[in-house]
Amino acid sequence: MKQKLCPWCLLTVGLGSVAGASDLPSDLRSHPRACRHDSTKQDGAQAADAKPLPLLVKQAIALLPFIDDGQVVILPRTSDLSVYLVSWGYSRDTASQTVAEVAPLAEFTIDHHFPIFINGGSPHYRRILASWEHGKSPDEAARVLASDIYHEYRHAACGEEELDALAAQICLLKRWRHEGLLKIADPYIAAKESRRRSLAKSAIKSR
Protein backbone atom coordinates (compact mmCIF):
# COMPACT_ATOMS: atom_id res chain seq x y z
CA MET A 1 0.00 0.00 0.00
CA LYS A 2 1.59 3.17 -1.15
CA GLN A 3 1.67 6.00 1.29
CA LYS A 4 0.82 9.50 0.31
CA LEU A 5 1.22 11.79 3.25
CA CYS A 6 0.71 15.47 3.38
CA PRO A 7 3.75 17.21 4.82
CA TRP A 8 2.42 20.64 3.97
CA CYS A 9 -0.39 20.31 6.44
CA LEU A 10 2.18 20.97 9.12
CA LEU A 11 1.51 23.87 11.39
CA THR A 12 2.01 27.14 9.64
CA VAL A 13 0.02 29.37 11.94
CA GLY A 14 1.80 32.23 13.61
CA LEU A 15 3.81 33.44 10.66
CA GLY A 16 2.20 36.80 10.92
CA SER A 17 5.00 38.71 9.27
CA VAL A 18 4.58 36.91 5.96
CA ALA A 19 3.16 39.15 3.30
CA GLY A 20 -0.09 37.72 2.01
CA ALA A 21 -1.87 40.15 -0.24
CA SER A 22 -3.13 38.66 -3.46
CA ASP A 23 -6.21 38.79 -5.60
CA LEU A 24 -9.20 36.76 -4.61
CA PRO A 25 -9.40 33.62 -6.71
CA SER A 26 -12.14 33.70 -9.31
CA ASP A 27 -13.97 30.72 -7.85
CA LEU A 28 -14.22 32.36 -4.45
CA ARG A 29 -17.97 32.20 -4.40
CA SER A 30 -18.09 28.50 -5.12
CA HIS A 31 -16.34 27.43 -1.92
CA PRO A 32 -16.80 25.45 0.14
CA ARG A 33 -18.17 22.93 -2.22
CA ALA A 34 -18.51 19.21 -2.37
CA CYS A 35 -16.37 17.43 -4.93
CA ARG A 36 -18.61 14.53 -5.65
CA HIS A 37 -21.79 13.34 -4.12
CA ASP A 38 -20.68 9.80 -3.50
CA SER A 39 -17.75 10.76 -1.33
CA THR A 40 -19.33 9.25 1.73
CA LYS A 41 -17.40 7.44 4.35
CA GLN A 42 -15.46 4.79 2.56
CA ASP A 43 -12.46 3.65 4.47
CA GLY A 44 -13.77 2.28 7.69
CA ALA A 45 -13.72 5.33 9.91
CA GLN A 46 -15.86 3.30 12.24
CA ALA A 47 -13.82 0.15 11.81
CA ALA A 48 -11.58 1.09 14.66
CA ASP A 49 -12.44 2.32 18.09
CA ALA A 50 -13.18 5.92 17.13
CA LYS A 51 -13.33 8.41 19.95
CA PRO A 52 -16.35 10.71 20.16
CA LEU A 53 -15.59 13.96 18.39
CA PRO A 54 -15.05 17.00 20.61
CA LEU A 55 -17.63 19.76 20.37
CA LEU A 56 -15.11 22.02 18.63
CA VAL A 57 -14.62 19.48 15.85
CA LYS A 58 -18.36 18.95 15.50
CA GLN A 59 -18.86 22.69 15.24
CA ALA A 60 -16.19 22.89 12.55
CA ILE A 61 -17.71 20.00 10.57
CA ALA A 62 -21.14 21.65 10.78
CA LEU A 63 -19.69 24.49 8.70
CA LEU A 64 -19.03 22.00 5.89
CA PRO A 65 -22.40 20.43 5.11
CA PHE A 66 -21.03 17.78 2.75
CA ILE A 67 -18.80 16.27 5.44
CA ASP A 68 -20.29 14.17 8.20
CA ASP A 69 -18.93 13.32 11.59
CA GLY A 70 -18.12 9.76 10.51
CA GLN A 71 -15.52 10.99 8.05
CA VAL A 72 -13.38 12.68 10.67
CA VAL A 73 -11.39 11.00 13.42
CA ILE A 74 -9.69 12.69 16.34
CA LEU A 75 -6.55 10.98 17.57
CA PRO A 76 -5.83 11.78 21.24
CA ARG A 77 -2.34 10.37 20.59
CA THR A 78 -0.75 9.88 17.20
CA SER A 79 -0.06 6.26 18.06
CA ASP A 80 -3.83 5.67 18.03
CA LEU A 81 -3.49 5.74 14.25
CA SER A 82 -1.90 2.27 14.32
CA VAL A 83 -5.24 0.53 14.83
CA TYR A 84 -6.48 1.98 11.56
CA LEU A 85 -3.33 1.25 9.61
CA VAL A 86 -3.18 -2.36 10.74
CA SER A 87 -6.86 -2.84 9.91
CA TRP A 88 -6.09 -1.56 6.39
CA GLY A 89 -3.35 -4.13 5.92
CA TYR A 90 -0.25 -2.20 6.88
CA SER A 91 2.44 -4.28 8.52
CA ARG A 92 3.22 -3.31 12.09
CA ASP A 93 6.60 -1.94 11.03
CA THR A 94 5.12 0.20 8.29
CA ALA A 95 2.38 1.35 10.65
CA SER A 96 4.98 2.46 13.22
CA GLN A 97 6.94 4.28 10.56
CA THR A 98 3.79 6.00 9.31
CA VAL A 99 2.81 7.05 12.82
CA ALA A 100 6.24 8.65 13.24
CA GLU A 101 5.88 10.46 9.91
CA VAL A 102 2.49 11.96 10.68
CA ALA A 103 3.28 12.84 14.29
CA PRO A 104 4.23 16.47 13.45
CA LEU A 105 1.10 17.04 11.36
CA ALA A 106 -2.02 18.74 12.70
CA GLU A 107 -4.36 17.04 10.23
CA PHE A 108 -3.77 14.50 7.53
CA THR A 109 -5.21 11.76 5.38
CA ILE A 110 -3.62 8.46 4.48
CA ASP A 111 -3.35 7.80 0.76
CA HIS A 112 -5.74 10.68 0.16
CA HIS A 113 -8.64 8.67 1.55
CA PHE A 114 -11.13 9.19 4.31
CA PRO A 115 -11.17 9.44 7.23
CA ILE A 116 -9.61 12.80 7.89
CA PHE A 117 -7.44 12.51 10.96
CA ILE A 118 -6.89 15.29 13.46
CA ASN A 119 -3.92 15.03 15.75
CA GLY A 120 -5.52 16.05 19.03
CA GLY A 121 -2.16 16.61 20.69
CA SER A 122 -0.66 18.78 17.96
CA PRO A 123 0.28 22.36 18.84
CA HIS A 124 -1.96 23.68 16.05
CA TYR A 125 -5.07 21.86 17.24
CA ARG A 126 -4.38 22.73 20.86
CA ARG A 127 -3.96 26.38 19.94
CA ILE A 128 -7.30 26.40 18.14
CA LEU A 129 -8.91 24.60 21.06
CA ALA A 130 -7.53 27.17 23.51
CA SER A 131 -8.82 29.97 21.30
CA TRP A 132 -12.22 28.28 21.06
CA GLU A 133 -12.42 27.71 24.81
CA HIS A 134 -10.98 30.96 26.08
CA GLY A 135 -10.75 33.43 23.20
CA LYS A 136 -13.15 36.17 22.27
CA SER A 137 -14.12 34.59 18.95
CA PRO A 138 -14.82 30.89 19.45
CA ASP A 139 -16.89 30.71 16.26
CA GLU A 140 -13.94 31.99 14.28
CA ALA A 141 -11.61 29.48 15.90
CA ALA A 142 -13.98 26.75 14.70
CA ARG A 143 -13.82 28.23 11.18
CA VAL A 144 -10.04 27.98 11.14
CA LEU A 145 -10.29 24.32 12.05
CA ALA A 146 -13.03 23.87 9.44
CA SER A 147 -10.69 25.25 6.80
CA ASP A 148 -8.07 22.67 7.78
CA ILE A 149 -10.65 19.89 7.59
CA TYR A 150 -11.76 21.23 4.22
CA HIS A 151 -8.17 21.08 2.98
CA GLU A 152 -8.02 17.38 3.89
CA TYR A 153 -11.43 16.83 2.36
CA ARG A 154 -10.06 18.14 -0.93
CA HIS A 155 -7.40 15.43 -0.82
CA ALA A 156 -9.80 12.68 0.21
CA ALA A 157 -12.90 13.47 -1.84
CA CYS A 158 -11.41 15.28 -4.83
CA GLY A 159 -8.06 13.51 -5.12
CA GLU A 160 -6.34 16.87 -5.20
CA GLU A 161 -2.64 17.28 -4.62
CA GLU A 162 -1.24 19.81 -2.19
CA LEU A 163 -1.24 22.91 -4.35
CA ASP A 164 -4.92 22.57 -5.24
CA ALA A 165 -6.02 21.59 -1.74
CA LEU A 166 -4.16 24.58 -0.38
CA ALA A 167 -5.76 26.88 -2.94
CA ALA A 168 -9.21 25.58 -1.99
CA GLN A 169 -8.51 26.14 1.69
CA ILE A 170 -7.27 29.69 1.06
CA CYS A 171 -10.37 30.35 -1.03
CA LEU A 172 -12.59 29.31 1.83
CA LEU A 173 -10.66 31.33 4.41
CA LYS A 174 -10.84 34.42 2.21
CA ARG A 175 -14.50 33.95 1.51
CA TRP A 176 -15.27 33.87 5.22
CA ARG A 177 -13.03 36.86 5.79
CA HIS A 178 -14.72 38.72 2.97
CA GLU A 179 -18.11 37.97 4.51
CA GLY A 180 -16.95 39.34 7.85
CA LEU A 181 -17.10 35.93 9.48
CA LEU A 182 -13.37 35.52 10.04
CA LYS A 183 -11.32 38.39 11.37
CA ILE A 184 -8.69 36.61 13.42
CA ALA A 185 -7.02 34.57 10.71
CA ASP A 186 -5.02 37.08 8.65
CA PRO A 187 -1.64 35.67 9.76
CA TYR A 188 -2.86 32.16 9.07
CA ILE A 189 -4.11 33.08 5.61
CA ALA A 190 -0.84 34.86 4.87
CA ALA A 191 1.14 31.82 5.94
CA LYS A 192 -0.97 29.55 3.75
CA GLU A 193 -0.51 31.88 0.78
CA SER A 194 3.21 31.96 1.33
CA ARG A 195 3.24 28.18 1.35
CA ARG A 196 1.18 28.07 -1.82
CA ARG A 197 3.53 30.47 -3.59
CA SER A 198 6.58 28.52 -2.60
CA LEU A 199 4.97 25.26 -3.70
CA ALA A 200 3.98 26.80 -7.03
CA LYS A 201 7.55 27.99 -7.57
CA SER A 202 8.91 24.53 -6.83
CA ALA A 203 6.44 23.01 -9.27
CA ILE A 204 7.59 25.37 -12.02
CA LYS A 205 11.26 24.65 -11.32
CA SER A 206 10.74 20.91 -11.46
CA ARG A 207 9.16 21.04 -14.92
Ligand SMILES: [Zn+2]
Ligand atom coordinates in the same frame (compact mmCIF):
# COMPACT_ATOMS: atom_id res chain seq x y z
ZN1 LIG B 1 -2.52 18.81 2.27
